[in-house]
Amino acid sequence: MEYLSTTSLANELEIPANELFSKLKKFGLIDRRNDKWVLTELGKQKGGSIRSNPKYGEYIVWPENILFDTDHQSKDKPKLLNATAVGKHFNISNQRLNLIFQNLVGYRKILLGGK
Numbered sequence: 001m002e003y004l005s006t007t008s009l010a011n012e013l014e015i016p017a018n019e020l021f022s023k024l025k026k027f028g029l030i031d032r033r034n035d036k037w038v039l040t041e042l043g044k045q046k047g048g049s050i051r052s053n054p055k056y057g058e059y060i061v062w063p064e065n066i067l068f069d070t071d072h073q074s075k076d077k078p079k080l081l082n083a084t085a086v087g088k089h090f091n092i093s094n095q096r097l098n099l100i101f102q103n104l105v106g107y108r109k110i111l112l113g114g115k
Helices: 006-013 017-026 041-045 083-090 094-111
Strands: 003-005 030-033 036-039 049-053 057-063
Touching: 003 006, 003 049, 006 017, 006 057, 006 083, 017 030, 036 057, 083 094
Parallel strands: none
Antiparallel strands: 003 057, 030 036, 049 057
16 A cells, blocks of 8 residues: 655645645644644544655655545535546546546537537
């Protein structure tokens, strides 16, 4: 299993890193102590771990396929997927998947008479 730093995971999810850090803190998976992000026990249970690099020091990594509980999200907001996430599931690049989606929309318009 591949692990990604929080910043790399944010890039994969196509969201700003500061937004992901904020969400992870809100979910109770990480906390900020002495100007440093630390992994909580809940974060460890969700698959997070600490890695060390001579250049960057210690940092938090997550399994590339981590799923965050929707219990912490608003009940009226569904969890959205992007082409990258769907493509990983089917082992298709996000660019190819976007072309497939584009073709499906085109076929729908043809079948429905331009609607």
